[in-house]
Amino acid sequence: MKKVLTIAGSDTCGGAGIQADLKTFAAHGVYGMSVITAVTAQNTQGVIAVQDIKPEIIGKQIDAIFEDIEVDALKIGMVSVSETIETIRDRLIEHNVKRIVLDPVMISKSGYPLLKEDARKALITNLLPLATIVTPNIPEAETITGRPILNLRDVKEAAKIILSLGPACVLLKGGHLEGTATDILFDGKVFSEFKAPRLNTKNTHGTGCTLSASIAANLAKDMEMTRAVEASKKYITMAIEHSLEIGKGVGPTHHFYEIYKKAGMMDE
Ligand SMILES: Nc1ncnc2c1ncn2[C@@H]1O[C@H](COP(=O)(O)OP(=O)(O)O)[C@@H](O)[C@H]1O
Numbered sequence: 001m002k003k004v005l006t007i008a009g010s011d012t013c014g015g016a017g018i019q020a021d022l023k024t025f026a027a028h029g030v031y032g033m034s035v036i037t038a039v040t041a042q043n044t045q046g047v048i049a050v051q052d053i054k055p056e057i058i059g060k061q062i063d064a065i066f067e068d069i070e071v072d073a074l075k076i077g078m079v080s081v082s083e084t085i086e087t088i089r090d091r092l093i094e095h096n097v098k099r100i101v102l103d104p105v106m107i108s109k110s111g112y113p114l115l116k117e118d119a120r121k122a123l124i125t126n127l128l129p130l131a132t133i134v135t136p137n138i139p140e141a142e143t144i145t146g147r148p149i150l151n152l153r154d155v156k157e158a159a160k161i162i163l164s165l166g167p168a169c170v171l172l173k174g175g176h177l178e179g180t181a182t183d184i185l186f187d188g189k190v191f192s193e194f195k196a197p198r199l200n201t202k203n204t205h206g207t208g209c210t211l212s213a214s215i216a217a218n219l220a221k222d223m224e225m226t227r228a229v230e231a232s233k234k235y236i237t238m239a240i241e242h243s244l245e246i247g248k249g250v251g252p253t254h255h256f257y258e259i260y261k262k263a264g265m266m267d268e
């Protein structure tokens, strides 16, 4: 069985972060493991409080995995502060990790900062160059590039700038634009578009976490990048389509193996 690791924050209400990642891994039929960077108290209405885990313990969690288990792919989500970012960079270099999906989580859907402002630079300089693929949403791509993104042309320009910062590929997610939900993949040579109809739901808590976890699972299964993103786009679209009316705010996406299996996605 393929083994996939998430390095991310815990979300009490189970829609985003570590919890979304582990559910996604299970739905993909891979073995999930976790390194927790921060504990959040949050629900569908917002983030109430955050406690960052000490970088030393984060380093020890990473070592505990790599000294014992072979990891086929990993994803990085919420990393909170500069010291955490530097610890993750050092440990991943030390363990010579290959397939890294970086979701540059900055602000929750409810508007709470999950990455300290002074840690943005640390994320860009330390983690972007290690990424096999980085998956910013529009506001994150605007922060990384310092340029507004209003249309598809801006998306492509931003993807080029982000690629120049070191990752092997960029997937710029279009969830925050209007109209068709189009994500653009750029590998330095070719732009590939992944489109899905915009689904009329408020329940999109954890969509970015779910998509990046799905890509990590698919890469772990030795899928080539374009094929992995294509399958993951199909997965997130179905997870949003079947999202759950849980809580009073932005509800979570839904993960269920049987339906994805029926859709012919789980052949690999
Ligand atoms: N209402 C929607 N309908 C269909 N797809 C969506 C919708 N909202 C987001 N997506 C898709 O979900 C994925 C996550 O995107 P996005 O919501 O932009 O990320 P984030 O959670 O990081 O803000 C992308 O593939 C995006 O196109």
Ligand SMILES: Cc1ncc(COP(=O)(O)O)c(N)n1
Pocket (backbone or CB within 6 Å): 008, 009, 010, 011, 016, 017, 018, 040, 077, 078, 105, 107, 108, 109, 110, 114, 204, 205, 206, 207, 208, 209
């Ligand atoms: C622990 C954690 N990680 C990531 C997110 C981002 O998810 P969203 O953008 O859907 O709020 C979150 N809310 N909590």
